[in-house]
Amino acid sequence: MLDIKNIQTFYGKIQALRDVSIKVNSxxxxxxxxxxxxxxxxxxxxxxxxxKPREGVIIFEGKNIEKEEPHKIVKLGISQSPEGRRIFSKLTVEENLKLGSNIYENGRNYLNDIKEIFELFPVLSDRKTQRGGTLSGGEQQMLAIGRALMARPKMLLLDEPSLGIAPKLVNQIFVAIKNINKEKKVTIFLVEQNAKKALELADRAYVLVNGKVTIQGTGQELLKNQDIQAAYLEGGG
Ligand SMILES: Nc1ncnc2c1ncn2[C@@H]1O[C@H](COP(=O)(O)OP(=O)(O)OP(=O)(O)O)[C@@H](O)[C@H]1O
Ligand SMILES: [Mg+2]
Incomplete structure (x- = not known):
């Protein structure tokens, strides 16, 4: 579904990605x-x-997207929940969610989509008229994921959904991610520092070190891998 091939990305002279190749199947x-x-x-x-990568290609459902504009990529079916959540703190929960659907010009019925997000994260329903900035970190993360889902993606990109969140809410969020994948049939590409949780959830996983992929395998294989245990899993991961 997503085929990332030999990507080299730079910030000025600093190379952040070195020949990265990753596949995500539907x-x-x-x-x-x-x-x-x-x-x-x-x-x-x-x-x-x-x-934009300096070299390499990214193919999504047979189409090259490495030169596409971000809004076009959302329309093709890839939606991202960014690191640090980036919700609009002065807007309400409902308004934040509504913004996630704006990518579609012809005013489609977003109310039903919001209802589905509230079923996934009931706490957001209780807080729907509350301003985003007054939510807890975990609630904001749920809102960021919900907003990304409002674009009705085929693939969801999640950047550190557990970052800075209380353990109880982390569990809820990982249960929701599984649910989004299994029930809503959305393919998930998850980035995490919480290696244990991320590997337990994953069908397959990759390890990135200094911009290079060093290890890949099934989630279960990587959980058992001794190098990974030493580097990422000991001490509670
Ligand atoms: N806008 C930028 N300008 C210059 N360098 C950057 C920029 N963004 C990231 N970098 C550098 O690129 C490298 C990779 O950063 P990146 O944010 O992708 O790492 P990460 O794996 O997401 O880290 P973290 O777990 O802390 O979020 C780092 O060395 C970082 O300093
Ligand atoms: Mg990061």
């Missing part, structure tokens, strides 16, 4: 783990068209 949950600064966010930004 229906899968694929996780990308790696330390701070490994290039995980850069890769998601490159897929969503915000960063």
């Amino acid at each position: 229906g899968e949950i694929v996780s990308l783990i790696g330390a701070n600064g490994a290039g995980k966010s850069t890769l998601l930004m490159t897929v969503s068209g915000i960063n």
Whole structure:
């Protein structure tokens, strides 16, 4: 479904991605783990068209997208929940969700889509008239995921959904991600520093070190891999 081939991305002279190749098949949950600064966010930004790679190609459902504009990529079916959530703090929960559907010009019935998001994250329904900025970190993360889903993506890109969130809410969010994949049939490409959770959830996973893919395999294989255990899983991961 998504075929990332030999991507090289730079910030000025600094090379953030080195010959990265990753595949995500339709229906899968694929996780990308790696330390701070490994290039995980850069890769998601490159897929969503915000960063342009210097070399390499990205093929989504048979179409080259590495030179496409971000809004076109959303229309093709890829939607991102960014690192740090980036919700609009002065807008209400409902208004934030509505913005996620604006990519479609012809005023489609977004109310039904919002209803589905509220079923997925009932706490957002209780808070629907509350301003985004007053939500807890975990609630904001749910809102960011909900807003990305409002574009009705075929593939959802998630950048560190567990970052800075209380463990109880982290569990809820991972249950929701599984649900989005299994029930809503949305393919998931997940970036995480929480390696344990990300590998447990993943059908397949990749490890990124200094902009390079070093290890790949099924989630279960990577959980058992001793190098990964030493680097990412010991001490609670
Ligand atoms: N806008 C930018 N300008 C210059 N360098 C950048 C920019 N964004 C990221 N970088 C650099 O690119 C490298 C990869 O950063 P990136 O944000 O992709 O890492 P990451 O794996 O997402 O890290 P984290 O886990 O901390 O979010 C880092 O060395 C970072 O300093
Ligand atoms: Mg990042």
